[in-house]
Amino acid sequence: MVSITREQINALIELQSIDVESLKIKSFLKSIQPKVDAFDERIKQVEQAISLKESIIAELKQEYRSREVDVQDNQNRMRKNNEKLVSVKTNKEYHAILKENEGLHKKNSIIEDDILQKLDVLEKEENAILQDKSELSKLKNETAQEIAALKEKGEAEKEKLQSLLAAWEEIEKNMDPEVIKRFKIAREQTKSSAISAVKNEICQGCHMNIPPQMYNELQRFEKLEFCPRCYRIIYWAE
Numbered sequence: 001m002v003s004i005t006r007e008q009i010n011a012l013i014e015l016q017s018i019d020v021e022s023l024k025i026k027s028f029l030k031s032i033q034p035k036v037d038a039f040d041e042r043i044k045q046v047e048q049a050i051s052l053k054e055s056i057i058a059e060l061k062q063e064y065r066s067r068e069v070d071v072q073d074n075q076n077r078m079r080k081n082n083e084k085l086v087s088v089k090t091n092k093e094y095h096a097i098l099k100e101n102e103g104l105h106k107k108n109s110i111i112e113d114d115i116l117q118k119l120d121v122l123e124k125e126e127n128a129i130l131q132d133k134s135e136l137s138k139l140k141n142e143t144a145q146e147i148a149a150l151k152e153k154g155e156a157e158k159e160k161l162q163s164l165l166a167a168w169e170e171i172e173k174n175m176d177p178e179v180i181k182r183f184k185i186a187r188e189q190t191k192s193s194a195i196s197a198v199k200n201e202i203c204q205g206c207h208m209n210i211p212p213q214m215y216n217e218l219q220r221f222e223k224l225e226f227c228p229r230c231y232r233i234i235y236w237a238e
């Protein structure tokens, strides 16, 4: 039998509320790094999308230049053909050259249409990328602010946790070690709260009825009692 006083029960209730508060803080502190990682990941995704667009643009530009070279080549060829026309000997040769120039001319007009289309796409992509970049810089700013706020809160919470732990130790110092030991065991067993009120013969931890004899003893605040079902330390709440 571990004897107890009403004051000690109150101290245990206080320890429990410190536990609850500490757990909240610990879980917040644990959540900081994953949040920071998620922010970084979002930025990385936008950056990747931009770099994909940039490579599409570079490819388009390359195609566009090579089409321009094609037009130039065809034009040179037509010019040479025109020079040749002056010195051709036969009618057949003359017509052959004209026909070739006609073909080259058609080819160039198809290529030029293609070039115009590519320029159009290029312009759209370049505008889109400008917008993406401005969004990226906005996102980076916002993210940096959010991360800074998160870390600042983290530091404040760490300090709060330190003072909670100090308060725990302060209370523990003035308690019967046997009571503390039982409290810790109950906390370990329930994986949550170690102590629970009993109201109208019902344990508030597991909502089960307490035997009448035990309920009577509880009201005397003489010895440590445990709920027969959830093993929490129990106390009488008026």
Ligand SMILES: [Zn+2]
Pocket (backbone or CB within 6 Å): 196, 203, 204, 205, 206, 207, 208, 227, 228, 229, 230, 231, 232
């Ligand atoms: Zn219980």
